Amino acid sequence: MQEIHEKKIKYLEYIANKLREDVIRMVSHAGSGHIAGPLDMAEIFAAFYFHILNHDPKKPDWPDRDRLVLSNGHICPVQYAALARSGYFQLEELKTLRQLGTRLQGHPHRKVLPGIETTSGPLGSGISQAVGMALAARLDGKKWRTYCLTSDGEHEEGNTWEAIMFAGKNRLNNLTVVVDRNNIQIDGFTENIMPLEPFRRKYESFNWEVVEINGHDFYDIISAVAEAQAVYEKPTVIIAHTIAGKGVSFMERNYLWHSKPFSSGEAEEALKELRTLGGKIRSEHE
């Protein structure tokens, strides 16, 4: 991973904004799909696909690539947008999300789309699959790293903690988990549905290194990943505090937008807000 500088940050911010626009267009066009999670993970996806990952979109099966496992598959619109914008396939294909015959399934499927490392959707089994990949790399003496992007709600699943326990026991230092701590899930706020706090202490007690960051700050994201790479004794979790629905004022922090479809005019309003960066600049489309 290269050093980060001001110019690159500006570029990543531009990408994150584009990913948000893509997500809104895709979900609006499809008529269904998840929106809050993909919006709040835009910076993290931009950071991974455009800076952190050692990957080659022209050679998606390159054996020595870093692996990025998306555990909470329902936020796949932002991953599809990141894959397309980093060169895995044409932007045009994003319009096919959730349509018959598409490679962009409602939840991601490894067998049909290059760049998808594993099929996901049912929650709580991403970290353990990432553990399997990290074990394979260790067995083969390979330097590539495994990253698992997951959600806070998924930590209600037993399988998640089974994987955390196993990775702690086996000191999988080539595994980094990033948790989208957006505090929402379908039925409401996580701390009302099933409290996760003290979240940090839970991971620490399972023998993980814990870093907490602002999930919308590129310096934070990139330096946390660099720190994870430097930790030799154990796996690292980056708890990324995010604002659900980030970037669109009427969606932010509202759990109802977890998977609510757009009503008439809402998608346009959201796009306008993104294009003007919340009214701070004039949109090129106006």
Place this chain on the structure above:
Amino acid sequence: MLNPEAKLNPKLFEHDIEQAPTRNGYGEGLVLAGEANKNVVALCADLTESTRAEAFAKKFPERFFEVGVAEQNMATIAAGLGVTGKIPFISSYATFSPGRNWEQIRTTIAYNDSNVKIAGHHAGISVGPDGATHQATEDIAMMRALPNMKIFVPCDSIEGKKATLAAAHIWGPVYLRFQREKTPVFTTEATPYVPGKAEVFWETKGAKVLIVGCGGLLYNSLLAARELEREKIGTIVLNSHTIKPLDEKKIVELAKKCGAVVTVEEHQIAGGLGGAVAEVLAQHTPVPMEFVGMHDTYGESGQPSELIKKYGMDVKDIKLAVKKVLRRRK
């Protein structure tokens, strides 16, 4: 008479025939697979000795992973290994794997097409005294419903070894079913074994009933066939060791030849071997059928032989089923 081409154990009908549980074949096959290919790895959920993964764990400690009592984690870690160039074998009791972790197997192994081999042990009611919680009689049905999944049910420990080795060579998800109790070792190293290809073990000239079996109960089917022949009732006994993909061609051909079919398995009738055979025959050559197996009920504690008798899977039950189907045969 026994099919000479099957090259079965010449001591097959003698009382002192060697006995061994089919799970021993898993242990032996796993070590051989590990020797042949360094990408073979094994995982176990706190049942390393009883699922016979122990020999592999001792020989290849760096390729063995103890996951603790966590079958969902075992299946999903294996899924990750299986898409990263490894050939993972996971073992536990079948009620837990593929029982408890069915969704993980569905999504991350079968649909995801990860190269994972699932060994379900202590299958059937012959588990005995542990009772119904530990007697898997639904596992074949659960695995049969999954696209991409193959299912092997070995009839003795030698076939268990061959099935395990074959699973390592075949790309993609495989379910292997093993039993706890000792059963007669009636095949030999020379007995033909090709996944997907059912083998005739017994054939009476002019046979009127086809007996299709799998697992340890195939031995009871051979004992029944021998007694029936003495009573002038001719049968063919077919070893359908691969439930998926089923050897449809052979089953249809022999069902046409005989005109009636009995299936024999230590599993629920619904969704098991019986169900699979019935589906094929209904499409291609509907003939009268009888089903020996678990009839929509759970097992209970008891000695294996007592349970096999009580739940109607003994030699006399197979003979009765043959006679019953014969009366319905046109």
